[in-house]
Amino acid sequence: MSRRVESLSGERLYLRPLEVTDLELCQVWINDPEIRPYLSRAFPADRAGQRAWIEKQDRGDIRSGLALAIVLREGNRHIGNMGLHRINWIHRSAETGTLIGERDCWSQGYGSEAKLLLVEYAFNTLGLNRLSSRVLATNPRSLACQLKCGYVEEGRIRQAMFKDGQWVDEILLGLLAEEWRTARNK
Numbered sequence: 001m002s003r004r005v006e007s008l009s010g011e012r013l014y015l016r017p018l019e020v021t022d023l024e025l026c027q028v029w030i031n032d033p034e035i036r037p038y039l040s041r042a043f044p045a046d047r048a049g050q051r052a053w054i055e056k057q058d059r060g061d062i063r064s065g066l067a068l069a070i071v072l073r074e075g076n077r078h079i080g081n082m083g084l085h086r087i088n089w090i091h092r093s094a095e096t097g098t099l100i101g102e103r104d105c106w107s108q109g110y111g112s113e114a115k116l117l118l119v120e121y122a123f124n125t126l127g128l129n130r131l132s133s134r135v136l137a138t139n140p141r142s143l144a145c146q147l148k149c150g151y152v153e154e155g156r157i158r159q160a161m162f163k164d165g166q167w168v169d170e171i172l173l174g175l176l177a178e179e180w181r182t183a184r185n186k
Contacts (some may be wrong), residue, residue, distance in 0.1 A: 001164075008068070008117040008118070008119050008120075008121055008183070009117075010073060010113045010114065010116075011109070011113065012073055012074075012113060013070055013071060013072050013073060013079075013110060013113055013114060014071055014073060014117075015069065015070060015071070015082065015114060015117055015118065016069050016071060017067070017068060018067045018068065018069050018081060019069070020113060022069055022078060022094055024100065025078055026101075027043065027082060027184040028101070029080070029081075029101030030099075031098060032101070034103070035070070035099065035101065035164050038136055038138070038139040038142065039099070050065065061172065064085075064087055065083060065084060065085045065086065065087060065094075066083050066084045067081060067082075067083040068081065068082055068083060068085070068118070068143065069081055069083060070082055070098075070100070070110065070111075070114045072105075072110070077102070079100060079101065079102040079105045079110060080097070080098065080099050080101045080105070080110070080111070080114070081094065081098075081099050081101070082097060082098040082101065082111075082114050082115065082118055083096070083097055083118075084096060084118065084122055084126075084128075084131075085097055086143075087126075087128070091129075092120060092127060092128045092129040092130065093128060093129065093130040093131070093132065094128055094130075094131055094132075095132050095133060095134070095155060096115065096118060096119075096122075096131050096132070096133050098111050098114065098115055098142070098145065106141065107141060108144070111141075111142075111145045112145050112148050115145060115146075115149045115153065116149055119131060119149060119150070119175065119180060121175040123180060124183070128177065129176065129177045129178075130150075130174060130175070130176055130177070131174065131175045132172065132173065132174045132175075133146050133151055133172075133173045133174075133175075134156035134170050134171070134172055134173070135170070135171045136160075136163070136168050136169070136170055136171070137156075137161065137168055137169040137170070138168050138172055143173075146172075146173045149175070150175050150179060150180050151173040151175045152173060152174055152179075153171055153172070153173055154172045154173060154174045155170050155171075155172040156170070156171055156172065157169065157170040157172065
């Protein structure tokens with residue numbers, strides 16, 4: 001399957017494919033000392049690695065994943081990224097991830113709005129049946145966003161990562177298409 005997502009439109013924002021011109025901002029966010037503790041990566045991102053990753057996304061082939069820019073309608077401001085990762089077409093499942101990189105946009109509901117656009121696309125356009133997400137227990141904003149979007153806590157991997165000198169649990173969340181449609185119709 002190789003469908004390219006041009007944009008998914010919401011009330012205050014839209015999602016569009018990541019482009020090479022987004023490289024600088026993406027690298028700043030991933031290397032931000034206030035953001036990196038919430039990511040699964042342990043080391044800063046280098047420019048070459050980020051560029052290769054974005055160029056792969058820009059080819060428009062979503063067989064295994066899809067990365068999108070979260071852009072505010074007002075001013076067309078790129079504030080973060082999100083994606084469907086590890087898409088499994090046989091089992092109709094994928095993992096979702098969200099990063100709001102602009103600090104003044106934290107706790108404004110942008111992550112939830114963007115996530116709901118992605119969920120609708122995953123279930124209604126791509127025909128996926130299950131979405132999962134992983135959140136570090138030290139990231140209450142991300143956990144609240146997932147729960148607000150209908151994800152259910154399915155488990156916990158105890159002491160999954162070593163961050164800032166301490167062991168941190170990883171919370172596993174899931175959302176089924178049937179659950180999402182039922183909740184949406186209420």
